[in-house]
Amino acid sequence: MIGILAARENSLYYFTKVAVFCREKAVLFAMQYFATLPASVSYITVNTAKKGYSKEKKWRMLMTDRQAKLPLTPRLSAGLLTPVMLRKLAAIAEKYEGIIKIAGNSIVILGLRPEHRAQALGELGFDTQSLAGKTVRSTAVCAGQPHCPRALQDSTRLGLDLDTRFYGTELPGKLRMGVSGCPNGCSEIFVKDIGLYGTAGGYTIIAGGNxxxxxxxxxxxxxxxPPAEVVPSIEKIIAYYQTYGQPGERLGQTIDRLGFEDFVACIGIN
Ligand code: SF4
Incomplete structure (x- = not known):
């Protein structure tokens, strides 16, 4: 009887081992297969968090996943892209079998293979931006003057000035800015770390959103x-964040931790 039970335990043990092995092989095979498809199809993420894989296996699977969807993001000041740049971008995406995605304030080529990325970057001929990192990101700007009849201030001019002055500045966390020409706020100014909208009397500055x-x-x-005083005002907000922000904390969290009134008094804009 004991012998029969032991044999049953053994076969169950080996059956489970074989099943786990087959499942892992099947997942890896599927990932490798998807990686050979166009980016739109290969954009997959496998959740390894609850599957009990070893650290090494999780890392290998995540790397395979990431390599299958390598992005290339041209840096666009104020979201502006000339027709020449757009044609170039399309040609690169076509040549290297990528796909173009509009992502917020950015335009991204997705699905480039790692071995093609450096070459594609060289052929593209303009700067790229990182979508990660604790820095000031590209400023989002609404259509604004002269294209929108509702514009009360030149949001494009201000967006370009902010981008030139602050893009890439290192901070405790990432910082997004948005500029709108009027209170309609088409660049989502209330959910940016720093948002601005134009009124007949100048700009309204908003801080702490995300x-x-x-x-x-x-x-x-x-x-x-006044438009001429906006950049110096933003310098004060950024200096506050650099001084008081904790690593990984967004501006709004720093303001909440230290108090909104203290923040306003500290930057002394009004
Ligand atoms: S925020 Fe105002 S100015 Fe800018 S695009 Fe929207 S409506 Fe036009």
Missing amino acids: SGRKAQAGRVVAEKV
Whole structure:
């Protein structure tokens, strides 16, 4: 009887081992297969968190997954892209079998193979931007003057100035800015770390918003700021964040931790 039970235990043990082995092989095979398809099809993520794989296996699977969807993101100041740049982007995407995706304020070629990326970058001939990192990201700007009849201030000019001055500045966390020419706020100014909208009397400055995991709405910190004084005002907000922000903390979280009134008094914009 004991012999029969032991044999049953043994066969169950080996059956489970074989089943786990087959499942892992099947997942890896599927990932390798998807990696050979166009980017739109190969955009997959396998959740390894609860599957009990070894650290090494998780890492290998994640790397395979990432390599299958390598992005190339041209840096666009204020989201502006000339027809010449757009044609070039399309030609590169076509040549290397990528796909173009409009992602927020960016345009991205997805699905490039790792061995093609450096070559594609060289042929593209313009700067790329990182979608990661604790820095100031590209400024989002609405259509604005002269294209939108509602514009009360030149949001494009201001967006370009902010981008030139602050893009890439290192900070405790990432920082997104948005500029709108009027209170309609087409560049989602209340969910940017720093948002601005134009009024007849100047710019309204909003701080502390974000649309990430811990989403929060920004709050108005100054009104009727003359266009020429906006960049110096943003310098003060960024200096506050550099001084008081903790690693990984968004501006809004720093403001909440230290107090909104203290923040406004500290930057002294109005
Ligand atoms: S925010 Fe105002 S100015 Fe800008 S595109 Fe929207 S409506 Fe036009």
